[in-house]
Amino acid sequence: MKLSSGTVRMIIPAVSLAVLLSAVFYMQPRAMSYTGLNLLFNLAVPIALATIAQMLIMAVNDLDLSMGTFVSFAACVTATFLQSSPFVGLLILIGAIAVYAAMGVIIYLRELPSIVVTLGMSFVWAGLAVLLLPSPGGSAPDWARALMTSKPPVVPMAIVASVVIAAVTHFLVMRSSFGVLIRGVGGNSRSVERAGWSVIGIRAATYALAGLFAVLAGIALVGLTTAADANIALRYTLLSIAGVILGGGEFVGGRVSPVGAVIGALTLTLAGSFLSFMRISPDWQIGAQGAILIVVLGLRLFLNRLEKREKNR
Amino acid sequence: MNGFGPLVRKPWIWSFAATIIVWAVTVLFTGGASSLGLSQAALTFAAFSVIVGIGQMFVITLGPGNIDLSVPATMTLSGTLALKLMDVQDGMIVVGLVASILIGIAIGIGNYGLIKLLRIPPIIATLSMSFIVQSIAIWSNRGLRIKPPEVLAGFSTSYSFGIPNVALVALLLSLVAWVLLEKSIYGRWISAIGQSTFAARMAGIPVDGTRFATYVLCAVLASICGYLLASFSGGAALNMGAEYLLMSIAVVVIGGTAVAGGNSNIPGIWGASLFMFLVVSMLNTYGFGAGTRLILTGVIIIVVILAAGGKKALR
Numbered sequence: 001m002k003l004s005s006g007t008v009r010m011i012i013p014a015v016s017l018a019v020l021l022s023a024v025f026y027m028q029p030r031a032m033s034y035t036g037l038n039l040l041f042n043l044a045v046p047i048a049l050a051t052i053a054q055m056l057i058m059a060v061n062d063l064d065l066s067m068g069t070f071v072s073f074a075a076c077v078t079a080t081f082l083q084s085s086p087f088v089g090l091l092i093l094i095g096a097i098a099v100y101a102a103m104g105v106i107i108y109l110r111e112l113p114s115i116v117v118t119l120g121m122s123f124v125w126a127g128l129a130v131l132l133l134p135s136p137g138g139s140a141p142d143w144a145r146a147l148m149t150s151k152p153p154v155v156p157m158a159i160v161a162s163v164v165i166a167a168v169t170h171f172l173v174m175r176s177s178f179g180v181l182i183r184g185v186g187g188n189s190r191s192v193e194r195a196g197w198s199v200i201g202i203r204a205a206t207y208a209l210a211g212l213f214a215v216l217a218g219i220a221l222v223g224l225t226t227a228a229d230a231n232i233a234l235r236y237t238l239l240s241i242a243g244v245i246l247g248g249g250e251f252v253g254g255r256v257s258p259v260g261a262v263i264g265a266l267t268l269t270l271a272g273s274f275l276s277f278m279r280i281s282p283d284w285q286i287g288a289q290g291a292i293l294i295v296v297l298g299l300r301l302f303l304n305r306l307e308k309r310e311k312n313r
Numbered sequence: 314m315n316g317f318g319p320l321v322r323k324p325w326i327w328s329f330a331a332t333i334i335v336w337a338v339t340v341l342f343t344g345g346a347s348s349l350g351l352s353q354a355a356l357t358f359a360a361f362s363v364i365v366g367i368g369q370m371f372v373i374t375l376g377p378g379n380i381d382l383s384v385p386a387t388m389t390l391s392g393t394l395a396l397k398l399m400d401v402q403d404g405m406i407v408v409g410l411v412a413s414i415l416i417g418i419a420i421g422i423g424n425y426g427l428i429k430l431l432r433i434p435p436i437i438a439t440l441s442m443s444f445i446v447q448s449i450a451i452w453s454n455r456g457l458r459i460k461p462p463e464v465l466a467g468f469s470t471s472y473s474f475g476i477p478n479v480a481l482v483a484l485l486l487s488l489v490a491w492v493l494l495e496k497s498i499y500g501r502w503i504s505a506i507g508q509s510t511f512a513a514r515m516a517g518i519p520v521d522g523t524r525f526a527t528y529v530l531c532a533v534l535a536s537i538c539g540y541l542l543a544s545f546s547g548g549a550a551l552n553m554g555a556e557y558l559l560m561s562i563a564v565v566v567i568g569g570t571a572v573a574g575g576n577s578n579i580p581g582i583w584g585a586s587l588f589m590f591l592v593v594s595m596l597n598t599y600g601f602g603a604g605t606r607l608i609l610t611g612v613i614i615i616v617v618i619l620a621a622g623g624k625k626a627l628r
Contacts, residue, residue, distance in 0.1 A: 287448025
């Protein structure tokens with residue numbers, strides 16, 4: 001059997017998701033239903049969107065440590081301005097996306113480490129979120145609520161949304177010429193520049209796109225929770241990075257996989273539910289999540305070795 | 314532009330300049346009344362950031378992608394277990410310290426084991442590790458708050474010659490780290506690995522051994538810091554390490570260590586740690602709310618990075 005390395009990259013996250021899912025079904029057969037699946041994967045939608053945003057940043061060899069605070073900020077805007085005066089809310093969110101684009105440009109122009117700039121920005125977003133909502137509150141715009149709780153026939157919303165996100169970003173990053181440019185900047189930015197493209201422009205667009213997906217994550221989150229809080233999505237920074245890596249992405253070289261990233265996000269979400277089904281004491285839940293992460297990555301190493309052996313033969 | 318002499322070209326000078334400005338602005342507001350108290354508080358809290366920052370700096374020096382995210386969990390676990398072991402007995406202070414160092418060594422071995430055996434990027438390896446360590450801490454803590462032994466609590470909250478004892482400990486550790494980094498073969502090795510792992514390997518440097526030692530060193534410093542912090546604040550708390558994750562990275566980078574690795578400096582960590590504490594207390598003094606304080610902290614970090622990056626453009 002011949003497998004391209006891209007296929008192997010896809011197989012591991014898909015297999016780990018399938019294994020986890022069947023384990024959950026085995027322990028709790030009632031989860032194997034429309035409602036069950038929706039409940040299992042509901043919270044995966046915003047995480048998947050944030051993971052895609054992180055993946056875009058990682059595609060140009062950067063890392064966004066402000067993802068969690070930015071999604072929280074977007075959620076706070078959604079629950080306040082976007083709900084009460086949609087026009088102002090929209091302007092704020094567009095402004096935030098513009099800030100992301102500017103961040104991409106500044107990091108490139110001044111050759112700054114992205115980790116530090118986004119670290120600084122994470123304070124800014126957290127501060128803005130606290131100013132907007134000093135205590136948990138606000139309410140979701142009706143359309144966001146309706147969208148996130150809608151019940152499409154046969155397949156639950158959470159699954160539909162994940163498939164749509166994966167399909168759209170796969171087309172955008174892997175099939176469109178803009179996607180080739182993004183990955184090209186990550187792979188070899190000088191050659192992209194020599195070919196006559198503006199690296200600044202590409203980076204600005206990539207960051208803006210990442211900002212857009214992060215904003216969508218915030219909106220989706222508020223649609224699910226109906227209210228927001230300044231700390232609502234702080235975990236997303238680490239979850240999104242882990243999701244990208246779990247999905248077969250790399251930190252450098254523009255090697256990313258949007259479908260893998262979405263599957264990675266689903267796997268991480270499912271790991272949480274899996275552990276509560278296992279009746280593991282809450283003390284050990286975080287630790288078990290770490291263990292699952294290690295097992296999946298160990299599996300990936302094993303499959304990569306197999307692949308290499310095939311190649312050498 | 315070269316008239317300023319060699320001092321301007323030192324990467325750490327920027328963080329000290331910023332620190333002095335912020336200190337002066339804060340003291341001006343209070344009319345000079347609080348200058349001693351402010352300096353002592355700054356030294357105390359900076360000391361904790363310095364200790365974890367040095368460990369993080371060694372790891373970051375190893376080159377792109379090397380970072381230790383298990384610092385907060387390590388601090389929590391070491392603080393929790395050490396206090397539990399000492400059980401308020403003064404005679405157990407040294408045993409507690411040894412235990413916390415052993416915990417650090419174990420976590421460091423675990424971290425590098427994952428990185429090496431599973432070929433996982435360090436960010437994910439240390440993150441997974443920190444989940445497990447945090448779980449152990451939660452399990453062993455059980456919400457109990459054990460007090461530190463009295464002598465230890467007294468030591469960590471008092472002053473010698475007007476300087477907080479914890480700051481003296483941090484200074485001692487910084488000196489050791491400085492010797493390690495600048496004068497020992499180990500320091501040359503980590504810089505070489507950070508500049509080019511491939512070249513370092515070709516030159517016969519034991520790359521794996523050096524990286525291993527570095528991750529262990531970082532974990533040990535984090536656990537010593539957890540031990541001191543738990544003694545200083547009168548008990549271990551499960552979230553006591555939380556703010557030190559971003560802090561340990563921030564002080565390293567603001568201090569002028571190259572994030573791409575291969576070039577590090579210890580004085581900058583002191584400057585940056587003092588700076589980070591003073592910024593927050595300055596904003597407090599001026600009566601800003603939590604939100605505004607966070608925003609200004611972020612803006613100031615970015616401005617400092619921009620200013621420090623500017624000298625690169627001059628070169």
